[in-house]
Amino acid sequence: SSGINAEYGGNVVNPIELINKYGAEHVRYYLAKEISTTNDGDFSQERFLQTYNTDLANKYGNLVSRTHSMIDKYFGGIIPNNQETKNMFDIKIKQDISHFYQQYTLSMDKYQVSIALKSAIALADAANQYISDTEP
16 A cells, blocks of 8 residues: 555545645645544545635635736736725734734644634635725
């Protein structure tokens, strides 16, 4: 057998096959987010694909794409160094950044990687909402 196998539903999952099909980073992300470091965890192909599509493609991917496009379109490809708070949306995103960063840091300090990643996802959601609320 190559690698460590995880059983689920009477079937065996070979992590090397998952890595070859989806990439090491995607598998690592799923395992870190969905499988607790202190308890046993369940693996399902359906949940893996849902996590991959929802978190990585839709939330993070969308955020990166939108941010890149807006920086290119509105600022000539240069990230502005503007800390000015202009409206309630600016105030809220600054509060969200502080809150989710603090949650992330505290969770990582306690080796609660899954909780930390959920904080990062929540920040991505908040940032996507900020862009929706403030785009011209």
